[in-house]
Amino acid sequence: ATVTLEWDTSGVAPGDSNIEKTVTVETQNDSVSKEVTIKPRPEADLKIASFDPADTTRAGNRYEVRPELKNQGDATATDLPVTLTVTDQDTGNTVAGDKVTVDSIGPDERVALDGSDAKPLRWDIPSNAPLGDYDLEIDFAGETQVDNVTVQPGLTNLDVSIANTNDPVIAGEKLDVVAEVKNTGSETKEPNIVLKDAGTDSTL
Numbered sequence: 001a002t003v004t005l006e007w008d009t010s011g012v013a014p015g016d017s018n019i020e021k022t023v024t025v026e027t028q029n030d031s032v033s034k035e036v037t038i039k040p041r042p043e044a045d046l047k048i049a050s051f052d053p054a055d056t057t058r059a060g061n062r063y064e065v066r067p068e069l070k071n072q073g074d075a076t077a078t079d080l081p082v083t084l085t086v087t088d089q090d091t092g093n094t095v096a097g098d099k100v101t102v103d104s105i106g107p108d109e110r111v112a113l114d115g116s117d118a119k120p121l122r123w124d125i126p127s128n129a130p131l132g133d134y135d136l137e138i139d140f141a142g143e144t145q146v147d148n149v150t151v152q153p154g155l156t157n158l159d160v161s162i163a164n165t166n167d168p169v170i171a172g173e174k175l176d177v178v179a180e181v182k183n184t185g186s187e188t189k190e191p192n193i194v195l196k197d198a199g200t201d202s203t204l
Contacts, residue, residue, distance in 0.1 A: 012038050042107075045073035046080065046141035049110055053136055053147050060127035060154040064120040065098075067138055067145075068112045071105040078104040080141065082113065084121035087135040089148070095134070096123045127154055153184050160193070 005025065012019060017040070024033040049070040057063045065084055071077060079101060086096040098121045102111055111117040121138065129151055137146045164178040177195055 009038050010041075042075035043073050044071050044075045044077035044105070044107075046071055046077055046105065046143075048138065048140050048143050048145050051138060051145045051147060053149060056150045056152055057125065058152050058154045059125055059129045059131065061125050063123045063125055063149065065123070065136060065138065066112060066114045066120045067140070068110055069102065069105060069140055070110045071107060074107045076104055076106045077141075080105065082118075082121065083139045084123070085137040085139075086123050087137070088130065089133040089135055090130070095129075096125075098122050125151060158182070159184055 007023065012021065019038045021036050021038060022033050023036055024031055047070050049068040051065075051067040053065050054063070067082070069080075069082070080103075081099055081101050084096075084098045085094055087094050100113060100119055100121060102113075102118045105111050113120050131151050131153060133148055133150050135146055135148050137144060159182045161180050161182075162177060163180045166176045169175050179193060179195075181193060
């Protein structure tokens, strides 16, 4: 008669090398032994292959981060989150973040977050964002890499200052405010200038 005996080897080979074991089959009056080899379970080995974001961007822009990821292991990994954290270098405050999930990366495969394999990580920069340097931190499978970007003035960036007023005025008189508007960007735009006080807004 032929019988099949099973041995659960799931915890036998946790390392990277093969393990040799001796198995013995016994009956009431006989036994036989055999050397067997147990191989390690295939595992994924996930890394950030490259992270080279653009050095500069502009206030008001959508800024995209497109790292390349790789799997150096011998098993497919699935449902892999990649996160972006943006920090203002001047204040140390986190100002933005994003997260995408990569469906899968097979053995010896590379995946780029460039819109073809997976969508990029994005930062929608407010038009009034403080100008200067920001840290970009990406995290993937426990690995973190940091780079930085400089936010420059938007293509249309209107700076305003109050040059003069005719105060003091008597209640009921007109208050004149002389404002200076300077476009520090590189595109021409018709300004929308609003005079505000505690109770009313006036568009000029």
